[in-house]
Amino acid sequence: MRLKELEAVKIIQLALGNKRTLTKTEDELAQLLKKRLTKKECKILNAHVKGEDKAAIIEELHLDTQRYEATMAKAIKKLQNETVHAEFFRNNTTDD
Secondary structure, eight states, X not given: OOGGGOOHHHHHHHHHOSSSOOOSOHHHHHHHHHHHSOHHHXXXXXXXXXXXXXXXXXXXXXXXXXXXXXXXXXXXXXHHSHHHHHHTTOSSOOOO
């Protein structure tokens, strides 16, 4: 998945809500998501916010429904982690 295809702001709002204003650009947020999430987690969350067919994604990624739900929950939990969560709102970026 390319960074331009990733709906970063919508994914972050899905996980964290929109109580705070994001201070980074869409590209910076997409890079953070790609850094913190696996390819499957990115694909599942992106498909969810775009409203794509769940069955098609399950088939494409060779998952069952239970594993799909678990992967989505795990990805959202990762984004809600305080360390990761803070990266979405910090103005300066540092590479690890």
